[in-house]
Amino acid sequence: MRGALAAAPRLSVEVGGLRLKNPLLAASGTFGYGLEYAETADLSVLGGLVTKGLYLEPRDGCPTPRIVETPSGLLNAIGLQGVGVRAFVEKVLPALRRYDTAVLVNVCGDTVDEYAEVTRALDEAEGVAGVEVNISCPNVKKGGMAFGGDPRMTFEVVSAVRRATRLPVVPKLSPNVADIAVFARASEEAGADALSCINTLLGLVVDVEARRPRLAFGTGGLSGPAIRPIAVRMAWQAARAVKIPVIGIGGIASAEDALEFMIAGCRAVQIGTANFVDPGLYPRVLAGLADYLRRHALDDINRVVGTLEYPGLPAAEELGG
Secondary structure (H helix, E strand, O other): HHHHHHHEEEEEEEEEEEEOOOOEOOOOOOOOOOOHHHOOOOOHHHOOEOOEEEEEOOOOOOOOOOOEEEEEEEEOOOOOEEHHHHHHHHHHHHHHOOOEEEEEEEEEOOOOOHHHHHHHHHHHOOOOOOEEOOOOOOOOOOHHHHOOOOHHHHHHHHHHHHHHHOOOOOEEEOOOOOOOOHHHHHHHHOOOOOEEOOEEEEOOOOEOOEEEEOOOOOOOEEEEEHHHHHHHHHHHHHHHHOOOEEEEEEEOHHHHHHHHHHHHHOEEEEOOOHHHHHHOOHHHHHHHHHHHHOOOOOOOOHHHHOOOOOOOOOHHHOOOO
């Protein structure tokens, strides 16, 4: 048994009908459509990748400047620039099928009907493993947080997407709410197969000389290591509130970071901002996960999930969940 543990701990996971060879996914908005990273990272190492958000039609996004660095993080207001779902299916998806990784498509809409229509366009497209429903982007004037900030609208959007596809449906929840558990439960009741927790936190960086925001959009979404403790807490709350699996997101750049989320209850994780700094980090994180399992005499990464122990930790309900 010791030899088996030392040789090959099991890293494969199942998340809401998605079978992933390992729990690491590249997060939407930080990895393009995946092909942009193909020369700097081996896409087949990934358990999965989540594409940039797609609307029905191409979208220019926000004016520049769109990104500004912050202490231990990044503030962005890209505005969901994209090629549109039809161009993605016709021109991008065929190239992605060459890689041994699960492709989830992040779907967007200005209306509930648009979310459903984008999803229908993906439903029978070869090579799509699932849809991540973007109801939480803070950098658009329509859609985005307007849907993810109201549990009734969250239910309506997720229900519409659920009716439009047989693929796994994974809403991406906003941290910019008082009680993420309410939105987790609304998504579960609407038919979600899993949850992505969390999207970026709304922030503002000011140019003190010009006395203007440093982003053209004004506010932006904060990501990176600065948000990880908040993300772990909110993913933990969501995981305790529902029976469906949770995918943790927020400031992950190492195996230890990923393990925080998994121990808190997440079955998989997405790596986002770290892709800009070190797109080749995935093999190193996977090696770190395997090493952790060996050191703790565990043969399966799933045995780590939800093992957080601390008698004094408040119940989710006491933290707004």
